Amino acid sequence: MRIVVAHNRYREAQPSGENTIVDSEIAQLTAAGVEVLPFIRSSDEIPSMSKTAKALLPISPIWAPRAQEDLSRLLTAHRPDVLHLHNPYPLLSPWVVRTAHRHGVPVVQTVHNYRQVCSSGIYFRDGIICQDCKGRALGVPAIVHRCYRNSAAQSALMAATLAVHRGTWRSVDRFIALTSAIADHLHDYGIPADRIVVKPNSVPDPGRPAPLGDGFLFLARLTPEKGVGLLLEAWRRHPVGALGPLRIAGDGELRPMVEAAAAERPDVVYLGQLDRAGVRAAIESSAVVLAASTWHDVLPTVIIEALASGRPVLGTALGGIPYLVGADAPREPAGTGPAAVASAVAGDGAAPMPVGVVAGEAGWVVPPDPAAMAAALPVARAGAPALAAAARARYERTFHPDVVIKQHLDIYADLARR
Numbered sequence: 216m217r218i219v220v221a222h223n224r225y226r227e228a229q230p231s232g233e234n235t236i237v238d239s240e241i242a243q244l245t246a247a248g249v250e251v252l253p254f255i256r257s258s259d260e261i262p263s264m265s266k267t268a269k270a271l272l273p274i275s276p277i278w279a280p281r282a283q284e285d286l287s288r289l290l291t292a293h294r295p296d297v298l299h300l301h302n303p304y305p306l307l308s309p310w311v312v313r314t315a316h317r318h319g320v321p322v323v324q325t326v327h328n329y330r331q332v333c334s335s336g337i338y339f340r341d342g343i344i345c346q347d348c349k350g351r352a353l354g355v356p357a358i359v360h361r362c363y364r365n366s367a368a369q370s371a372l373m374a375a376t377l378a379v380h381r382g383t384w385r386s387v388d389r390f391i392a393l394t395s396a397i398a399d400h401l402h403d404y405g406i407p408a409d410r411i412v413v414k415p416n417s418v419p420d421p422g423r424p425a426p427l428g429d430g431f432l433f434l435a436r437l438t439p440e441k442g443v444g445l446l447l448e449a450w451r452r453h454p455v456g457a458l459g460p461l462r463i464a465g466d467g468e469l470r471p472m473v474e475a476a477a478a479e480r481p482d483v484v485y486l487g488q489l490d491r492a493g494v495r496a497a498i499e500s501s502a503v504v505l506a507a508s509t510w511h512d513v514l515p516t517v518i519i520e521a522l523a524s525g526r527p528v529l530g531t532a533l534g535g536i537p538y539l540v541g542a543d544a545p546r547e548p549a550g551t552g553p554a555a556v557a558s559a560v561a562g563d564g565a566a567p568m569p570v571g572v573v574a575g576e577a578g579w580v581v582p583p584d585p586a587a588m589a590a591a592l593p594v595a596r597a598g599a600p601a602l603a604a605a606a607r608a609r610y611e612r613t614f615h616p617d618v619v620i621k622q623h624l625d626i627y628a629d630l631a632r633r
Contacts, residue, residue, distance in 0.1 A: 424525030442507030542575025
């Protein structure tokens with residue numbers, strides 16, 4: 216089987232789980248005997264482009280003529296069975312779907328975000344979840360609020376791109392939804408159920424988990440929607456040293472906030488941006504991995520990496536996080552607030568569980584609220600040893616490459632037959 220994998224890489228300076236997943240999938244497919252033809256562009260190429268190429272950048276999200284020419288040559292020369300698209304922006308454009316179809320090649324797209332509808336792709340602006348553009352022919356609110364790169368002009372271009380390519384997206388032959396929540400998003404967009412397959416991502420098996428370390432790890436972009444501000448507010452509600460160390464890794468606009476917290480408290484350690492070896496070392500040094508997202512985070516790769524290393528996860532009950540840890544969404548807090556202690560005990564009968572904290576197979580979820588997160592932190596620290604083996608077992612059963620790659624190949628084979 217011969218597959219073209221098309222992806223516009225995000226800037227390397229901005230850590231991207233999507234880049235990691237694409238690299239991992241290419242390696243896994245190659246190991247499974249698939250001939251992979253990467254069709255990759257990177258946003259890091261933009262500063263070194265010629266003046267002519269830069270002049271064409273404003274129309275690239277809509278058309279990207281150079282990419283279409285290159286893709287046409289690739290498809291003509293190799294006649295692949297399927298084109299698998301990940302991120303098309305800004306250097307590929309959704310037009311690659313039309314180019315592939317013109318060559319008789321079916322298209323699969325993995326949906327990593329909400330970019331069919333939302334110009335920023337995350338349903339989040341000004342610190343809150345926002346779906347103002349949902350159901351609109353043109354995303355005027357995105358232009359008004361400068362949702363794409365904080366620019367009215369670029370937001371207008373992206374809103375126009377989404378309007379122009381509504382039919383393009385609806386012509387995709389098969390969508391891979393990473394969770395049932397993404398499948399619902401696609402249904403709302405008008406995609407028939409028989410063209411949607413729910414399949415999660417995987418990460419390579421790091422091997423037998425090391426013994427649990429101490430404390431917590433937060434590894435993500437340091438941006439408002441990833442929730443580092445919520446986490447630090449929750450952390451400050453506990454005395455210094457009471458929970459062990461809080462390690463924070465990543466980079467982004469909120470880096471000064473993190474550096475200030477690390478200077479303020481000796482139990483907050485800022486690790487900076489880590490390479491793959493550094494990520495693994497940071498996970499192994501910790502007992503619990505945190506996912507404090509305040510948006511409907513689709514499928515944070517760091518959670519799968521945590522489970523693979525036998526680390527349970529404490530996260531917010533948004534997006535794909537409850538699915539990843541095997542937890543249902545938490546009930547509405549009762550009593551005096553989300554940190555109030557319920558009279559009921561946890562499901563195993565072992566200890567009281569703060570209201571709003573829901574235990575799952577491989578971790579815990581809470582509402583995206585500092586008080587709820589603060590109440591859950593000691594629960595997670597105390598409960599980590601009991602859930603470590605379950606975290607690894609969930610990875611092996613649901614997110615291991617051997618499990619996921621079979622689903623992946625079945626999708627390709629079914630589409631090629633059709």
